[in-house]
Amino acid sequence: MKFKIYQTKEPNSKEAIAAIGWCNNEEIYSCSDDHQLYKWTTTNRNLIQVAKLPDDFSPSDLHWLLPKGAVVTGSGGSGGKGSDTLLICSADGRFIILNKSARVERNVTAHNGTIVSGRWSPDGSGLLTAGEDGIIKIWSRSGMLRSTVVQHEGQIRCARWSPNASAILYCQGPFVAVKPLAANSKLTKWRAHEGLVLCIAWSNNTDTIASGGEDCRYKIWDSQGANLYTSVSDDYAITSLDFSPDGELLAVGGFNMLKLCHYSGWSHSINRFNQEVIGSLFNLTWSSDGTQVTAGTSTGIIIFGHIIERELRNRNLKALTSGRKTILLQDIVARTTDTLDFSERIIKWELGYGHLVVATTMQVHIFNENYINTPIIIDGRTDIKIIILGKKNFILVDNTSLWIYTYTGRLHLNPRFPASQSQIPHLNRHCISLGLDTLAIRDHSDQSIIHVFDLLPGASRQEDAYTIHNKSHLVEVAVCHAGNPDDQYLVFIDVNRDLFITCVQGGPDFVIHKIGTQLCTVMWSSDSNILVGLHDSCYSVWYCPGEACTDPTLIALTTLTFDTAEFGKNIALENFEGTNVTLRSSGAIFTISVKTYCVILHKLFVENAWERALKLCRLVQNQILWATLAAMASKRNQLDISKEAFSACLQIDKVNYLSYIKDLQPSGAEQMAENSIMNGRIQEAEVILLSNNKVSEAISFCLRMHRWSRALDIAQKNKTSLETVLQERKKYLLALGREEHDPNFLKLQ
Incomplete structure (x- = not known):
C-alpha cells in the first residue's frame, strides 16, 4: 500500500501554504499570505479563486463545517457532502466565519498573537481556537465566547478536539496534554519529545494519539499518555500528521517526505521528493472517504495523494x-x-x-x-x-x-x-x-x-x-x-x-x-x-x-x-x-x-454425525478433542458419548453424575432437568420440573442449589413441603453459624 502523488505544476503562491482543508471529497480550499482563497479540484487539480481576504488578514488555519446530518471526520477532513461554513484563523489573533458564498458572517478578535489552530467541534455546535498566547478558547457556532479552558504562559503549537468532543488535546513545548471539559477533571500531561512538539492528531476509532516533533520522530500514545510506538529518527523534523477517518491509517509529513503508516505506527511506504525541493509539508489532511490526502508546503506547492496497491x-x-x-x-x-x-x-x-x-x-x-x-x-x-x-x-x-x-x-x-x-x-x-x-x-x-x-x-x-x-x-x-x-x-x-x-x-x-x-x-x-x-x-x-x-x-x-x-x-x-x-x-x-x-x-457437530465424531476422537486420542466432544455431546443430551468423553478427560465427578442421570427415567422431566443443571442452565431445569408438575422435585432442586427464596416461593404457592424448606434452612444456618436475615423466613418464624 502506498500513495500515488500529484502536485501543482507551479506554486500559486511564493509563500508557504498557511491553511488547507477538504470541502468535500473532490474539492480543496487553500489560502496563504497573498490573502487569496483558492479552490482546487482533485481530478484535474485546476485552480479557482474564490474570494479575497482583507489585506490585514494573514491566514494561519482553515477548517470546514459540514451541513446538518453529516459529521466531521478525522482531525482535518470533512464529509462527502458539500460543506457550507468555513472557519479561517489569522496571525493577528482574529478568526472569520464565511458562508458558502464566501461572505464574512463573523469577524472576531480572539487572541493576542497568532491563532495556531481553529477547529469546529465534531458535532458542529461550537469551535475551539488556540493561540500563541498560551490560551485555548471555546466559542459558539455564531462566534460567542463560551469558556477559556486552557490558560498557560507557554506557547501552544497545535490543538485538536477529542473524537467525542469531551476533551481537548494540545501540545506546548515538548509536552502533550489532554484537558477534559468536565468540571473538576484533572489535566493529563506528559513529556512527548526531546524537542518541540510540532503536530498532533487524535484518532476517531482507535482512541490513540499521534505526535510529531523537532526530534525527527513521531510517536503513538494512548489517551492516558502511555507510549505505544516510537519511530526511528528521520532526517528532518516531523511537521504534520493526521489519522484517516476510519482510524486504520496514519499519514506523516516532513521535509520532502510523505509517509503512509498503520495506525499502530509501523510504515506501509514512504515517498521522498528528492528530485526537486518542495519543502516541509504542513496541514496534512485526509478526505472523508479515507482514500486521499492533501498538504500544503513551505514552497507554496500543494501535494495531492491517493492510495493504491491496497x-x-x-x-x-x-x-x-x-x-x-x-x-x-x-x-x-x-x-x-x-x-x-x-x-x-x-x-x-x-x-x-x-x-x-x-x-x-x-x-x-x-x-x-x-x-x-x-x-x-x-x-x-x-x-x-x-x-x-x-x-x-x-x-x-x-x-x-x-x-x-x-x-x-x-x-x-x-x-x-x-x-x-x-x-x-x-x-x-x-x-x-x-x-x-x-x-x-x-x-x-x-x-x-x-x-x-x-x-x-x-x-x-x-x-x-x-x-x-x-x-x-x-x-x-x-x-x-x-x-x-x-x-x-x-x-x-x-x-x-x-x-x-x-x-x-x-x-x-x-x-x-x-x-x-x-x-x-x-x-x-x-x-x-x-x-x-x-x-x-x-x-x-x-x-x-x-x-x-x-x-x-x-x-x-x-x-x-x-x-x-x-x-x-x-x-x-x-x-x-x-x-x-x-x-x-x-x-x-x-x-x-x-x-x-x-x-x-x-x-461433524453441525451434521449431527455423533458416531463419526466419536470414532475421530478414539483415533486421535487428544485431550482437547475429547473435551470439545464432551461439551458438545453434553449440551445435546448425548449421554453415552458425553460419559465416554469425560472419562477420557479424567473428569471423574462428571462421569459419576452422568451415571446418576442415566439411571433416571429416559427422556423424563427429571433426567432433562438434571442434564440442564450439568450444562449450567439452572432456570431451565426449574421450568422443566414445574411444567411437568414435579413440584416436590423442583423444591428439592432449589434447596440443592441454595436458592432459598425461590424454594420458599414455590412451597407457599403450591402449599406443599413448607416445613421441609424451613428445616433445611435452619440446618443450613446452623452449619454456617449465622442468624436468619431473610425477611421472608423471619415472618414464618
Missing part, C-alpha cells in the same frame, strides 16, 4: 487496487487475473465468502468469483464508510443508516434502534458484527448496551431488537459465523479487557459467562465456532467457547495459549479461515494453525 486476500482470491478506478482480481489457484474497471472512484471494498463488494462514489458493485464479468450493481448508495461481509448477507454503513443486502443485490433489512441515526457516524468495525443470521451493534450513547437483531425472514427481532446490558463499557463485539442456527454465540470485550460470551438465541434474558481476561481483540473462524484472541504477549484459541462456557473446567480444557514473542510487537488479527489464522506484526504477515481435527469435529 491488497486483500481471501482463500484463493487476491484483490489489489492499481488505480483510483481499477482493481486487479487474481485467482491464485487457477492462475487467472481479471481487471475490473469502474466509471467512478473506488471508496471502499471488501473480499470474502466468494464475493468482492466494491463501493464507488455513487454505486455498489457485487462480484461473484464464479461470474466476475456480470456484477450486480446497486445504485444510489453514496458515502459508504464501512463494508462488512457475512456468509449470507453484507452490511453497508453510510453517514445516516445501516443497510443489509443479500449477495443478489436485494435489500434485506434497514435496522434501527433508539437514537440510531445520531449514532451511525460513530460506528466502526469494533462495534458492529454480522453473524450467520444475527447482527450485533454496540450502542454509542450507552456503551454498555448491545442491540441484537435477528436476520431470519419474518423474525420479530428484525424490527424490535433485543438488548444485552453489561456492567461496564464495551470496546468490541463479535458474533460467530458458522454452526447451527440454534448455536449462535456473541462475545464481547469490556474496558477491563475481560472476555464474555452469551448465546444470541437466549433473549431476552441473556446469560453471560466470562471466559477470558486481558484480551486486546478476538476473531471467530469463518468456518467453525472456534475463537482466537490476542493478549499483550500471547494468543489464545478457544476450541469450544459456546458449549463449554458454563463450566470453567471445560473452558480450561478446551483452551490453548501460546507465546507471541517470536512475532514481535503491535500484533493484529488479519483473518481466520479454516485452520489458518493470519497475524500481522509491524507489516510482516505470519500464519499460525489451529488443530485440524477440532475443525473437522465442529463440522
